[in-house]
Amino acid sequence: MFRFDIRIKCLYPSLLLPKFMNSLYAPLLVRYVSATGILVHLLLASMFIGTITLAVVSEGIYAYIKDARWLDTAKMFGRVAGIFLGTGAAFGTLVEFGLVTIWSNFVSIMGSALVLPFYIELYAFLFEVIFIVFYEFTWNKLGRGVHLTLGALAAFGAYFSAYNILAVMSSLSMAPPGLMIKQADIGGLISYVAVFQSPTQVFNMYWWGAQVFIWHGMLAATILSWSIVASIYVYKYLHGRDPHHLAILRIMIPTIAVLTAIEGFLLGHDQGELVLSADPLKLAAMEGMFWSGLKVDPLLSFFAFGTTNHAFWGYYTWPASIRPPAFLPFFYLVLMVGLGAAIGGWAAITGLYLLLKREPPTWWFKLGYALGPAAGLASIGGAVTSETGRNPFILVQNLGGNPPTITGVPVSAIYNPTIAVSPLLAAAILLVILAIPGLTAYMLYLATRPRKTGGEP
Template sequence: MNDFIAARSQMALSLGFHIVFSCIGMVMPFFMAVSHFYWLKTNQVVYKNITKAWSKGVAIFFATGAVSGTVLSFELGLLWPEFMKHAGPIFGMPFSLEGTAFFIEAIALGFFLYGWNRFNRWFHWFTGLVVGISGLVSGILVVAANAWMNSPAGFDYVNGQYLNIDPIAAMFNDAWFSQALHMTVAAFVATGFAVAGVHALMIAKGKNVEFHTRSFRIAAIFACVAAVLQPLSGDISAKDVARRQPAKLAAMEAHFETRKSAPLILGGIPDEKNKTVKYAIPLPGMLSFMAHGDFSAEVKGLDAIPEDEHPPVAITHYAFQIMVGLGMVMMLLSFIYFIALWKKKSWLRSKWLLNFFVLATPMGFIAVEAGWTVTEVGRQPWIIHGVMRTADAVTPMPGIAYSFYLFTGVYVSLALIVTFMLYRQIQMVDKLYDVLPNENPEKH
């Protein structure tokens, strides 16, 4: 493995782990705030127990997210010094504001965790809500910085010089809204289905049914609403990518030839050498409609883009297909769940629906990882789209492969530790907050 591939692999590994912790850190506090609100309004102790149990999970992921995020910040400077030399002064504002949001989140989380029976009940609830809001703002600001890499703005590039820097224009670049919206909704989908799936498994096993049923419903409603909205944010993102990064769109769809009424393809195996796609199912005109809102519009293919600016087609295409495919499965599950809530109450107690949610537990995070693969691999060979190539930004320091192997070991260890801590937390929940299915929780 050469140093360039090692540097990219290490960055991908770090981002792949951090995005999971970030999504949970952005979303779980809102679940916690809802259960806490129910506790304050109903005085049913089961909601207090849910809030306390979830708050411990929020604390675990806040700590791991802080560590992995700090590592990513250092890696930007150590692995990509040429990039940070020029880009740092331009998009530094969202990173500095993200630090402020993180600082507020840490304080609010401390208040919430240690504020039981010490603060006014509603102020205590408000501190938990601030944890979620600041975490969400933090995530959006980081995405804004990434969006700048896809849609550079806020400077003039003249003879290799970055002049007339405008940090506000850089932060609110053309891609920030579509990327932030898509990522935020994806975080709610991924976290919602993961949390709902864990509680569905506990219900299916007959453990702490009252506790897990109430927990499941909060998480499932968040997840299902977000899953239904996600295709709308995806459509906004697709149209934005078609306008700004036609090479990325062409790689996503393995669209080799510029043509009108371009088909949207389902599945398929791209053959980059022969510029064809085997075994795909074409939907005539749908790519034109997805990209431009017109079934007969022309969609630029890879044939209209210089060969040395082509993204890796196969990886980008497969990742896009995985993201969309899993998104459709989760949207189907969401519609089934809404039907169960409104028309088919008996389905809510059925094993098949619970098992469907258990099966969906990892789907959201797999889709998130696939989506980030599309975003990052689809931008190649650019680290700053159209301005700086990734190969020109990498550090000249040798031995990056050894650093990659070391970080792989660290992150695998971290994943195992977090998994063990969560497993222990679930076991403790069943021991500490045991509410029998036929027992009135208001007696506690």
């Protein structure tokens, strides 16, 4: 009996801790598992968006210049996109199951207030699934224009799906106009219900503030996926000196530079102003304004208002119970802004070389190896800033006042209190989550390795 107890305690370390400590770390473990799953799904979905677009662009170039290598490239990206869609869709089902299980009370809010974009997203997903199948199995069987249209419809489905999901995410960060949050007691489990004042106001989820968030996220997905692909082609070109690989980079790298500029200077600025008005507490956490009360910040004042004398409410103005984590400046300023600026700067300089039909210095070109990892870290920084920055609320509302009153539905109200995992179980779930990208990578290797007939894989 003693040996049995020891084995049990070794297998389940949570049993070695007092119950009150289990209640503290178990929800945290579950949140880490949930966040990891969402980030992996974000990567897979972004890669599908980017690669199906690359397939259509490559086929369009082939239709224009009749170079068979561009057709081979289009076919390769089509296969890659199919793999990302398959694994991404399967993994999305796993993530949705986790959301329903871990954040069970979120379903009530989704059903009462956020259902429209989710419902439309189902049709967008059907666009992806149906047209990617037609696209992949009709090479050289349809006219070029018809086949390109099929690919364009699959790409449209991918972007439209992201559009609706990001509409939900934007509403979770900043409650759209007309949304009312009501306290309720339904079965002792559901304590908050979110409803619109009138049925037509559900379309406010697509209001202009959300549009800034949506397009910012869609461009981020494109930059992430194209940066990963571009870093691979930089490596392939510098080790093989294939002119076709350089031709691909001449399209991708300047496009990344342009998208990054739009992302930072236009959409990023607009979204910063939106956060300033809708959630000044989140802004204080993001910018690292660690003071209490009003204080002038000349640099932020210049970017936000074009002056240097505007005062901002500091992070410590609000009670600790509603403050977002103090680590946000690292994810926002260092990862998202810092690495995003580095990606844009490198892509702009390199793209200028390539557009002038010149090759940049080898040492500079090799910095492109880090383009994909840097974009991945920048995306993680953006996702953590967006999702964690609104903590401890969703459907955040600024009620005004001095300082502004920030409220919403507490995250604790949508968490399933019956969920508890041991570290061993959390590790097992994370292993499954991380195995999916590994399986995807192996499938990509099989789908893109050089063929005996030669040509572009």
